[in-house]
Amino acid sequence: MNQYTIQTAKYEHLALAEEICRHMEESAKARGTGIAKRSPDYIKKKMLEGKAVVATDKQGNFVGFCYIESWGHGKFVANSGLIVHPDHRKSGIAKDIKKEIFKLTRSKYPESKIFGITTSLAVMKINSALGYEPVPFSELTDDDDFWKGCSSCVNYDVLTRTNRKMCICTGMLYDPAEAEKKERESKWNFNVKTKVYERWLRLKESVLSKFRNKNGNGNSNGGGNAEESKLVPMPEIKKPVEREKILVYSAIIAAIAALIKSIFE
Numbered sequence: 001m002n003q004y005t006i007q008t009a010k011y012e013h014l015a016l017a018e019e020i021c022r023h024m025e026e027s028a029k030a031r032g033t034g035i036a037k038r039s040p041d042y043i044k045k046k047m048l049e050g051k052a053v054v055a056t057d058k059q060g061n062f063v064g065f066c067y068i069e070s071w072g073h074g075k076f077v078a079n080s081g082l083i084v085h086p087d088h089r090k091s092g093i094a095k096d097i098k099k100e101i102f103k104l105t106r107s108k109y110p111e112s113k114i115f116g117i118t119t120s121l122a123v124m125k126i127n128s129a130l131g132y133e134p135v136p137f138s139e140l141t142d143d144d145d146f147w148k149g150c151s152s153c154v155n156y157d158v159l160t161r162t163n164r165k166m167c168i169c170t171g172m173l174y175d176p177a178e179a180e181k182k183e184r185e186s187k188w189n190f191n192v193k194t195k196v197y198e199r200w201l202r203l204k205e206s207v208l209s210k211f212r213n214k215n216g217n218g219n220s221n222g223g224g225n226a227e228e229s230k231l232v233p234m235p236e237i238k239k240p241v242e243r244e245k246i247l248v249y250s251a252i253i254a255a256i257a258a259l260i261k262s263i264f265e
């Protein structure tokens with residue numbers, strides 16, 4: 001049973017802001033990076049705007065957090081400040097928080113590209129599962145305010161030296177237009193493949209039922225009805241020439257089946 005509640009933060013969660021900030025700061029220190037410093041007031045503002053997701057235990061204690069920021073006049077959004085309480089890590093909470101904040105972000109900013117920069121393998125895994133792809137920094141927002149947030153990072157000199165082209169972090173992006181295109185293409189492929197498969201089934205049924213009919217069973221409805229032809233028992237084949245024909249047709253059917261199988265794989 002799930003011991004945690006993951007939800008869009010509400011008024012009642014404002015009291016957790018101080019603790020959330022403290023954990024963010026401590027984890028940045030532990031990782032040896034420096035992150036854009038968030039004040040409790042900023043966290044509270046995000047909560048009140050309905051742009052934050054919080055995880056709490058049964059007693060209402062802090063378990064995890066993440067919030068939405070928008071950049072470049074809403075063209076880009078980021079799910080920032082992901083943090084899970086050290087006592088609750090590696091049990092899928094970050095994954096669930098990110099799923100929830102992703103859903104919230106898509107509903108609030110359906111046209112926006114969602115991005116993030118991270119050195120965390122856990123975050124890279126979670127983002128990939130949500131449909132993000134690694135991209136060069138040139139694909140991310142050019143909003144100066146976003147990049148200013150990196151100034152407290154120990155690696156900031158790398159970012160400035162490369163004119164913001166690259167750094168230690170990996171840039172990841174979810175582009176809704178691209179995702180929609182991919183989904184359309186996969187549906188199209190499924191439709192095309194389904195039609196090929198249906199045609200193949202009809203052809204197979206028609207060949208088999210012709211044999212059945214020729215061998216005296218008399219059910220000559222054109223041979224295309226799969227259900228009926230399934231019901232007709234295979235008659236005993238007496239003439240050797242019929243057997244040869246069956247072997248030839250079977251070989252053809254097997255070859256076509258192999259071809260169809262390779263299309264579906």
Ligand SMILES: CC(C)(COP(=O)(O)OP(=O)(O)OC[C@H]1O[C@@H](n2cnc3c(N)ncnc32)[C@H](O)[C@@H]1OP(=O)(O)O)[C@@H](O)C(=O)NCCC(=O)NCCS
Pocket residue numbers: 027081082083084085088089090091092093094095096117118119120121122123125126
């Ligand atoms: C990064 C962090 C949010 C992950 O939280 P979590 O709840 O432990 O993550 P989950 O349990 O949901 O794990 C998600 C995936 O990452 C993997 N993972 C978790 N911690 C990991 C680690 N330290 N190293 C490598 N992989 C890790 C999990 O195995 C899981 O992979 P799977 O989908 O293949 O099973 C948490 O460690 C944390 O708060 N760290 C400090 C703050 C931070 O680094 N934030 C990210 C800033 S970009």
